[in-house]
Amino acid sequence: MTAVMPRGGPHASWLDRRYETDEPEYLDRPDTPHEAARVRRALHRMQLLTRGYDRYARWTLERAGAGPSPRVLELGAGTGGLSRRVLRRHPGARVTVSDVAPDAVAALEAGPLGAHPRAVVRRLDATAIDAPDAAFDVAVFAASLHHLPPDKVRAVLREGTRVAGTLLLIDAWRSPWVCAAAIPLMFATGGPTHVHDGVISLRKAYGAAALRELAAPLPLTVRFAFPGYLVAMVGRGA
Ligand SMILES: C[S@@+](CC[C@H](N)C(=O)[O-])C[C@H]1O[C@@H](n2cnc3c(N)ncnc32)[C@H](O)[C@@H]1O
Structure with a gap:
């Protein structure tokens, strides 16, 4: 049941099931590394324009506890914009910034996060996190959950809450209307390559x-911050 569960949930409507696609994104294909890098840069521009990273960093820190040095794990970090804002907003925060894609990790290591005294860059798979239990106060996985099939999402839920007190999941709003409305912004920030991956993501x-x-x-x-819009806090005490 899990493997074939529709993305709209077990009782998804006929229309919602037609809206779903199994097309791969460039980001998911081993043979399109240049397009994948272009998509990461385009998404970075879109996050800057919409102030997505700022909102996500605020939500992450709100769940990190009141201690002076919250331990934050970013999974699927892409270009690392969220982690940079977490470090900027909180002078004591310690961030492990990670992605599963080796080229994304290499770019993070070569950039400002690679040299930041409160950041560690790592290659981590969100479905099998190489870290001890309770190593972090909060783990955040933004704009990435849709890349994974349902059984792997369950693995993220299990792993994210094993290594962190709270797992914060932020992903796209499941709505054909939101998808149609977002196309001009995707095109403006990354042309047809970004529209390709953006529409499939949504x-x-x-x-x-x-x-x-x-x-x-x-x-x-599991608690949802907004109904219908996937921002979820998951944890044993979420
Ligand atoms: C659409 S990008 C989002 C990047 C960034 N979080 C942002 O908001 O700009 C999705 C990222 O998830 C990463 N990813 C996909 N599967 C993953 C997994 N199993 N574990 C960790 N990262 C993963 C991809 O390599 C990619 O960098």
């Missing part, structure tokens, strides 16, 4: 019902 986005279903067998609490 059509693969998980709905809240799907996430609830995937978390159901696990001893976790």
Whole structure:
């Protein structure tokens, strides 16, 4: 059931199932590294324009606890814009910034985060995180969950809450109207390459019902910040 569960959840409508796609993004294909790098840069521009990183950094720190040196893990960091803002906003925060793609990790290591005294760059797979239990106060996985099939999402839920007190998931809004409205912005920030991956991302986005279903067998609490818009806090005490 999990492997074939629609992204809109087990009771997704016929229309929602038609909206879903199994097309791969450039970011998911081993044979399109140049397009993937272009998409990461385009998404970075879009996040800057929409102030996405600033919002995500604020939400991350709100869940990091009141201690003087919160330990933050960013999974699927891409260009690392979120982590840079976390470090800028909180003078004591310690950030592990990671991605599964070796070229993304190499670019992070070569950039400002690679030399930052409170940042560590690592290659980590969000579905099998190479870190001890409770190593972080908060883990954040932004704009990335839709890349994974349902069984891997369940692995992220399990792993993210094993290594961190709270797992913050931020992803696209599952709505054909949002998708249509976002196309001009995707084109403006990255041309047809960004539209390609952006539209597929939005059509693969998980709905809240799907996430609830995937978390159901696990001893976790899932709370949504906005109904219909996938911003979820997951944890044993979320
Ligand atoms: C659309 S980008 C988002 C990048 C960044 N979080 C942002 O908001 O700009 C998705 C990222 O997730 C990464 N990713 C995909 N599967 C992953 C996994 N299993 N573990 C960690 N990162 C993953 C990709 O390499 C890619 O950099």
